[in-house]
Amino acid sequence: xxxxxxxxxxxxxxxxxxxxxxxxxxxxxxxxxxxxxxxxxxxxxxxxxxxxxxxxxxxxxxxxxxxxxxxxxxxxxxxxxxxxxxxxxxxxxxxxxxxxxxxxxxxxxxxxxxxxxxxxxxxxxxxxxxxxxxxxxxxxxxxxxxxxxxxxxxxxxxxxxxxxxxxxxxxxxxxxxxxxxxxxxxxxxxxxxxxxxx
Amino acid sequence: xxxxxxxxxxxxxxxxxxxxxxxxxxxxxxxxxxxxxxxxxxxxxxxxxxxxxxxxxxxxxxxxxxxxxxxxxxxxxxxxxxxxxxxxxxxxxxxxxxxxxxxxxxxxxxxxxxxxxxxxxxxxxxxxxxxxxxxxxxxxxxxxxxxxxxxxxxxxxxxxxxxxxxxxxxxxxxxxxxxxxxxxxxxxxxxxxxxxxxxxxxxxxxxxxxxxxxxxxxxxxxxxx
Numbered sequence: 001x002x003x004x005x006x007x008x009x010x011x012x013x014x015x016x017x018x019x020x021x022x023x024x025x026x027x028x029x030x031x032x033x034x035x036x037x038x039x040x041x042x043x044x045x046x047x048x049x050x051x052x053x054x055x056x057x058x059x060x061x062x063x064x065x066x067x068x069x070x071x072x073x074x075x076x077x078x079x080x081x082x083x084x085x086x087x088x089x090x091x092x093x094x095x096x097x098x099x100x101x102x103x104x105x106x107x108x109x110x111x112x113x114x115x116x117x118x119x120x121x122x123x124x125x126x127x128x129x130x131x132x133x134x135x136x137x138x139x140x141x142x143x144x145x146x147x148x149x150x151x152x153x154x155x156x157x158x159x160x161x162x163x164x165x166x167x168x169x170x171x172x173x174x175x176x177x178x179x180x181x182x183x184x185x186x187x188x189x190x191x192x193x194x195x196x197x198x
Numbered sequence: 199x200x201x202x203x204x205x206x207x208x209x210x211x212x213x214x215x216x217x218x219x220x221x222x223x224x225x226x227x228x229x230x231x232x233x234x235x236x237x238x239x240x241x242x243x244x245x246x247x248x249x250x251x252x253x254x255x256x257x258x259x260x261x262x263x264x265x266x267x268x269x270x271x272x273x274x275x276x277x278x279x280x281x282x283x284x285x286x287x288x289x290x291x292x293x294x295x296x297x298x299x300x301x302x303x304x305x306x307x308x309x310x311x312x313x314x315x316x317x318x319x320x321x322x323x324x325x326x327x328x329x330x331x332x333x334x335x336x337x338x339x340x341x342x343x344x345x346x347x348x349x350x351x352x353x354x355x356x357x358x359x360x361x362x363x364x365x366x367x368x369x370x371x372x373x374x375x376x377x378x379x380x381x382x383x384x385x386x387x388x389x390x391x392x393x394x395x396x397x398x399x400x401x402x403x404x405x406x407x408x409x410x411x412x413x414x415x416x417x418x419x420x421x422x423x
Contacts, residue, residue, distance in 0.1 A: 022373045023297075024227040028306065031222070073282060076300045077274040084267060116223050116304045120297055127297070168389040169381075172219065176381030184374040 013141025026117030048143030208330025235343035243332025
């Protein structure tokens, strides 16, 4: 297995093609659940977990069920249903067997069902023609990128809380402006990863 | 409420993007160019219209407990249809929208309108509501895309603008520009509407998972107490 290739996929998913800050996927939790560090971390860990599982399940479905039967057009419907039921199933299992984990992650799970980042990563893995291992690495990288953006941004937001902001900018607008600056910092990393291994 | 009021409320007073703050992901992502913004607006409006009509027609049939999964299946069906139509008749648009076309499924405007409006109103009202909301979404996208394309690229729908074309600010078409323009637009809307909405953190009103989100944003502690 080409280790270097996998590393490039992983690092560019985390830093260059960051799901939140450059692809605009998963903006809702990014703005909604990033007020405190522990919530931001909890939500992101749940997202990493679901992304990996969703990829592990949807990839074989696409390759061994939809593609051979010429049902590729059902992708959207099948994927969203599979992800939704998967998330429900995981929630039930966690509640029954690992209640402590359910207590910390459980609240975030239903939110992830309609999270575009999870559906996005599963569809992108197919359109990018990744192999199974590459898909899993890409999902891990995307999840980690989401984690990084959430944690960084919760730090930025805790600073905004105390700031004296013009009235019209209070609340969401200033949060978006802060997100813009955070995203600017990620833009600086463009091209770094490719050149790192050149 | 008359049909006319029903239609126009989506345009300005309850604009889904700038006032209700729904569908932020596609708004930020496809507003880099005017033509892709219009395409996205049209695609989402078609899906919204179909889903609102069908959900409203079936509102007494769908059991309350499983309504969200039912809505998602219906919406995903319509999105697939639109996706196939766009692929067949507008391949350039398909290429520029890319991943965001199938992601209309999880656009909260559509699920939000199903949950807020279509499941308690008549078919005609729901159809008009969908058209108004769709037009509002397209309008907001168009506004954002115009600002971003003119400043960032010096063009409007590919037409060169004399002075700006030589002095374009590329960052506006990139990710940070999207956040910045969106933030400033919402601030302007807040200012005009007299700061009525300025206190609200994040407009989850129409989001079907708002209740869970509220719990999640306090780390689920409400539940534990």
